[in-house]
Structure formats: structure tokens, C-alpha cells
Amino acid sequence: MITTQTDFRTALLDPNSPPPEGVRNPDGVQATKRFDVYRNNVAVSLTEALETAFPVVRKLVGDDFFRAMAGVYLRAHPPTSPVMMFYGEEMPAFLAGFGPAQSVPYLPDVAALELALRHSYHAADAAPVAPDALGQLAPDTLPHVTFAFAPAVRIIPSRFPLHSIWWANTHGGKNTQNAEPALVTRPEFDPQVDVLTPEQAAVCTALMGGEPLGQALRHGGADFDLGPLLGLLLARGAITSLKT
């Protein structure tokens, strides 16, 4: 009697299916509890990987909800790579379509931020430009300057107070009512989360997309002040080169 890996895998991920016919206890009887060891290892290890990846989502929904949700997620989206540090890439989209989570509409954005933090943590190292690098350029060239960003930099757009929600659940504090996109940077080894205005996020996203400064500024509106955004990016070591 042959047990294929398709048989084994199907039974592993479906708690209601019987074990494959060809697995045996030492006395030759079909294994049940022994097969459950593997079933349990898979479900528990993937659930724990998701708990590690999404601590703030877990805090927002509670342990029991998170575990039940993880059980649905891991069967719909088992890992597709042995590199488990990035397991959970589909979580934002999954949560957006997950009925029981609809009462917490900002959960997908929080999951996206937590994914960005993991990617930032493992991103390639990069040396930042000097804090006065922009000041070294001739003023008439500034509109044409393009910025290169460190691989660890991410922007998470959000119409919710994403930054305050994240901060309140990691450091304490109150939520605001504003839209607060989040900027993720990694000055050395530890990713940082900072708040951006929607206008700053639009300008920064344009710069990250390779638009020259003069063109990117138009995404910020008529009264946009570049100073605070630029100061933040330089302080966080987010910019790695300037090109004119």
C-alpha cells in the first residue's frame, strides 16, 4: 500500500480527514494519534509563525480570535517558501475579505505595517547620504534631483490613524481621528515607525518612485512644506544618494 505525499499533505491540512491508509503504529494498526503529531506540528508551528509576525493584529483581536483566524489562513495560504521570515504576505488581503474581522476595518493596514517591519528588518544594508547633502547642490538643479532610498524604507498608506493605532498597541497612548500613513525606516538594525501626513506620504511615494523633486512636490498641494519630511528622511538615514 503506497502513501503518496499528496495523500499525506491533504490529510495534514484537513483536520476532518482520516490519516492516510498506509501509516502504521508499531503493532501494524493504522496510525491515528501518531499522525496527529505531524498534523499538530504543522498547525502549531504555522500559527506561531503568524503570531510572531503579527503581534499588533493579535493584540487588537485577542488570542482566541487570532488563533482561529490563523487556522483558516494557514489552510488557505500555506507557506510557498521555506524562508519563513516572510510568511504571511497575503494577510492584509485575507483580513480585508475575512467576514469576522470586518468590525475592525483598519486591521489590513496594521498587517501591512507589520509585514513592512519584517521586510525592513531583513533588508540589505545601505549607507545614507550626509545630512547636508541636498545643501551641497546648486539651487537651480534642485527641481531635477532624484532620490535613491535605502532598501529598508517603506510607506504604508492608510485612511485610518495607522501610526497612532500601532503606537498605542506597542508603546501606549491614544488614537487620533486623522488619516496617518506610516513611514518605516531602519537607521541601523532596528526598524522605526514614524507618522506622515497624507501629503507627505504622497510626495515621499513619488520620490521613491523616481520622480524628480520638482515634480514630486506637486503631489503635496500648493502649501506643501518639504522641510519636515526631508529632515525626517535624513535623520532616519533613509536616503542613500542624490542624482541631478
Place this chain on the structure above:
Amino acid sequence: MFDAIRPTLPNRPGVGYKAQHFNDIMADADPVGWLEIHAENYMGMGGRPLAQLRHLSEKFPFSVHGVGLSIGGEGPLDADHLARLKTLCDWLNPASFSEHLAWSTHDSAFLNDLLPLPYTAATVKRVADHIDQVQSTLGRHMLLENPSSYLAFAESDMSETDFLAEVAARTGCGLLLDVNNVFVSATNLGYSPQGYIDAYPLEHVGEIHLGGHDEDEDETGAPLLIDSHGAEVVDPVWALLDYTLAKTGPKPLLIEWDTDVPEWSVLADEARRADRALTQTAVAA
């Protein structure tokens, strides 16, 4: 076999490296002489994990231990993953590369566990072909580790020790003998752990693993041990180590502790016990 790099771990105690022990290890690692990492945890592009490895590798030989290649898989090896292993090995230049006699990926789903395979002529060929591919891609001889088993397959028609001997003979790979896995599998499947060691092709052993396990029972009340790497090595496993070392002489010995990881002093105590076992072996020899 081809002109590939052979394992060169020292015959000393090593430990599975955990980031929280970085400062302790840099300050005083005695008696630990080498470190093992799980390859898949160091496949990012940069940041703290790789920076720590860069520092540690100036002081310690490394063993790169893969947990996700699925060498026993029915399908082809994941070429992207093999390329990532090559990148890591080329960069770190470890003293050893090892993987498991197990599968974990099927139809592109990675199941994050070391799953068992039946032992037959067909699976010997499959595993040997995959090991040939790994060794030629990495340019290194690898070590293959025996699994912890919870069940058997109706179709198996050869013993695990004969299976490992055949794979080693066909591929030229070395073997990583996990004596905790031997104890767990022997208890679960009802054979003698010493008998397993007697039948094992000990001439191919390049490294020995030690770890903790949990105790449970199956539905008939028979003992069911679960490989957990979450506790101290138990006395019967230390005894099985002594039994093994008396036959092999000193070998690189690894303490594995992956869940509920203790503070460094607890791990160093386990390494000291491994060091005493090595010293006694050297005296007896």
C-alpha cells in the same frame, strides 16, 4: 566523488545559535567550540542577523543546518531555495552543511515540519539523486540527518540504518547522527536504540546532535515521544551518546535547544556535559 569541500567541524561541543545569546557568546563561550545556524533564518538581505554572523564567524567555525530543502520530497528540489543555500554557504564558508532525511514541500506548499518517508529502493534513489544535486550545486559534501519518527509506513521494506548506509555509499555524503532522534524513534517504533547504533554505518558520522524531547502516549497507551528541542537532554540519551562515542571516538557534538530557549548559562552547562563525554571518550581511546 568530485572535488568538493569536506566537513571540518572540530571534535568539540557546539550549540544551536540564538540571537539573544550574542553578547554572552562574544564574551565567553567556553566550552563551546563552534555554532550551528538554521540556514533559513539567515536568508534575508542584511540587517542584524547577517551582521551578527559576520562578527561570530571571525571567532567560531559554523555549521549551516538546513531545515527546508525537502530532500525526501517526491517532486524536484526547489531550485530557488538551493540557490539561496549556495549564496549563504559561499558567503559564510561554513565548516559543514547538513540537511534532513525528510520532506516538507509538496505541490509548492511548504509545511514547516520534517515529514517522514517510507524506506524503499525507490525512495533511496530519489534521496540519493537529490543529494547529488545538492552536493554538486554547493560544491560541498553534506551530512544527512536521521529523523525523529512517530509512525511507520506499510510499504517500507528496509531499515532506516540500511537506507542511510545505501544513500551514503551512492552519494559520498556524510551522516549527521542525532542520538535524541534515535531514542525518540526507537521508543516510538518499538526497537532498541543500542541496536540501531550497532546497525548504523558509523564510519560516515561527521556530527552528532543532542536535544530534548517531550513525553506523551498514543491511543493504546504506548509511549509516544515528541522531538521538541525545548528541554535538557535526558539521561538515557546521554547514555546512548556514550555508547555511540565508545564506537566512533570523539565527534563534533551539538546541543539543540530551539523552543523555550534558556539563558546562556543553562546551554553552556549542557555543552560542558557534552565536553565531559568527549573527554572520557578520548581517555578511553
